[in-house]
Amino acid sequence: MKRLPGIVIAGLASIAAGAIHGGAIGLHAEHPQLARIFIVVTLAQLAWGLSALLRPQQWLLPVGVVINGAAVGGWIATRIVGISWIDGLEVRESPQLADSLCAGLGIVAATVALAALLVGERELPQVRLALPSFAILLLTLPAMWNGASHLHSEGGMAHADDHGAAEAGQHDPATTPIEQVVIEIPTTGEPTFAAWPRPYDPDLPLDISNVENVSAEQESRAKALIELTQRELPTWADYQTALDGGWQSIGDGSTGFEHFIKRELIQDDKFLDPTAPEALVYKVEGAKRTLVSVMFIAKTGVTVDDPSLTNFAGGLIQWHSHDNLCWRNNAQGIPVISGLTDGAGNCPAGSVRAGGNNAMVHVWITPHLCGPFAALEGAGAGRSNVSDSERVDLCSAAHEDSPTTPTTVVTTDPTATTLAPAPTTTAAPSFNDTGASRISLGGFPGVTADQQARAEDLLYRTREILPKFASTKTALKNGFTSIQDAGTGVEHYINWSYINDEHELDPNYPESLVYQVGVGGKRTLVSAMYMVGDEYELATVPAVGGALTQWHIHNNLCFDQDPFVTGVTRVVGVTSADGPCSFGIRLHPNPMLHVWLVPQKCGPFAALEGVGAGQVIAGESRLCDETHGHG
Incomplete structure (x- = not known):
């Protein structure tokens, strides 16, 4: 009897592939478009396979080649480049057991159907189905079983759908690879979103939940990345280990943080992998370097808004790039940063603007006020595809709550390079500051009655008038701009046009406003920082309160540009007293005086x-x- 050779085998393979696809439909329910595609492929493979078994006909063969060939072609595409126009398949995935067996069955079905089409009908004995059916069943069952814990990659990381194992607590974050980590995020009713970013401390329970525009899957991936980074990154705690491993400093230690980069890792096939970090970030304190963060760098050509990056953790992560850095080779021939481009995008003589469009993101292993994915401050923050006020990797004013009654503030600088502290002059408490506008400043030795009166008047006027700038939005409307130092715990907003105007020590025209940066990026106005004009030095500052009021300068700060030309600038680092800036420029050291709204x-x-x-x-x-302190 004439039969089509192999069509029965092709039918069985197609049915098995369809069954595996059907078992995966529910696993992709978070991507409706992808789930519908799985439904169509499942029905097509099952229908063709059953038709080939029950009513084998010549015209079925090309249909089977197309159906199963298309399924296999789609699988190959997702394993090589991803499919950008299908939600959930935008990023290349690694082959896994279930999908590999399914693809193999599809190849068998398409190949055998094509062979039968080319050969045509032949005189053949009746086919015995028991053995091929059993063989295909042996392949299908483990594939369907494994599919229940399928790892669906998005942005290079994976999530496990084996909910039972997760609920049973079988994942040990200290030993389990990141690809096997899953965190169940139950949702009920209308979501209530919490502020982001929020302060982060690796020694405390990690809280990145309830963030707007973040799915449970994205939250799970972000948490797994943080935990794996905390575990793996200390391999390079000693920067000498990094040097021995091929990482090279880019010479930016004067900013307070030094980056060590291994450039060949930028173009490898690893993504957000703390076992192969493209850049290591060390906090610099004199000769001491402390590893604080990894800086992952995406491949050249992948921009900050590429879906393969933005889909990884949604609104939890903000990628940035540095397209305004100038580079030169040092004496050893290693590329190091030599400065920033000017307003026209040009670099100083002897340096070049080399690339800089690679997308980057930090993951911190030490506490950070602005969250585990915070960027550096100032020029170190780079540029993104959204404004600074919208960035979720900065403690932006856009994330502040409405101003509330100020509380006692301890102002510290947790990340800066510290100079040798000067000896302090103290007096025993007797007139503690209550926070009221009018307080007595008596009892301090060496202060005359006139000096006390002037100091009390300045404090009173400041505490009465300055709160009109309580909101940073009001400050911005009045010409103040941030110098991007929020990472210190306080942020300075300066109106550069006020420094050399006719007003001195006037809370209606304060040269600088100081905001405490709190939980969730909230800004609370805590102080004025009065600055006097260029004609003053520390020895000639206005006489206010005598020994009560000590002026200071900053002669070791480096800024990215001249604010008296552009109206805005950022702190980009520090240098030794009277030393040059290896990164940025120094400004005139105008004398300054703080007047606090809250007790200190x-x-x-x-x-x-x-x-x-x-x-x-x-x-x-x-x-x-x-004498007039508090706490």
Whole structure:
């Protein structure tokens, strides 16, 4: 009897492939478009396979080749480049057991059907189905079983759908590969979103939940990435280990953070892999370097808004790039940063603007006020496809809550390179600051009645008038711009046009406003920082409160550009006193004086701590007015 050779085998293989596809439909329910495609492929393969078994006819063969060939072709595409126009398949995936067996069965069905089409009908005995059916069943069952824990990659990371194992607590984050980690995120009713970014401390329970525009799958991937980075990155805790491994410094240690990059890792096939980090970030404190973060760098040509990046963790992560850096080769021939481009995009003589469009993102292994994916401050923040106020990797003013009654603030600089502290002058408490506008500043030795009166008047006027700038939005409308130092715990907004105007120590025209950066990026106005014009030095500042009011300067800060030309600038690093900036420029050291709205340990005119304290007259002790301090 004439029969079509192999059509029965092709039919069985097609049915098996359809069954495996059918078992995966529910696993892709978070992507409706993809789930519908699985439904269509399942029905097509099952229908063709059954037709080939029950009513084998010549015209079925090309149909079977097309159906199963298309299924296999789609699978190959998702394993090589991804399919950008199908939600859930935008990013290349790694082959896994279930989908590989399914593709293999599809290849068998398409190949055998094509062979039968080419050969045509032949005189053949009746086919015995028991053995081929059993063989295909042996392939199908493990594929369907494994499909229940299928790892569906998106953005290079994976999630496991084996919910039972997750609920049973079988994943140990200290030993389980990131590809096997899943976190169940139950949802009920209308979602209530929490502020993001929020402060992060690796020693505390990780909380990245309830963030807008973040799916449960994206949250799971982000959490797994943070945990794996915390576990793997300390391999390079000693920067000498990084040097020995091929990482090279880009010479930006004067900014307070130094990046060590291994350029060949940028073009490899690993994505967000802390076992092969493209860049390591060390905090610099003198000769000491402390590993604080990884900086993952995407391949050249992958922009910050590429779906393969943005789909990974949704609204939790903001990618950025550095397209305004200038580079030169050092004496060893290693590329190092030499500065920033000017307004026209040009680099200084002897340096070049080399690329810089690679997308980057940080993952911190040390506490950070602006979250586990925070960018650096100032020029180190780079540029993104959204405004700074919209970025979720900065403690942006856009994330602040409405101003509330200020609370006691301890102003510290947790990330800056500190200078040797000056000795302090203290006095025993007797007139503690209550936070009221009108307080007595008596009891401090060496202060005359006139000096006390002037200091009390300045404090009163400041506390009465300055709160009109409580919102950073109001500050921005009045010409103030941030110098991007929120990573220190406080952020300075400066109106550069006020520094050399006719107003001095006037809370209606304060040269600088100081905001405390709180939970979720909330800004609370805590102080004015009055600055006097270029004609003043520390020895000639206005006489206000005598020993009560100690002025200071900052002669070791580096900025990315001249604000008296552009109206805006950012702090990009520090240098030694009177030393050059290897990155950015120094500005004129105008004398400054803080006047606090909230009580401080060292009194209402206290400076900040660390680098924020600046420099005082040589030989002068640092003032700590505990007489009028609090806490």
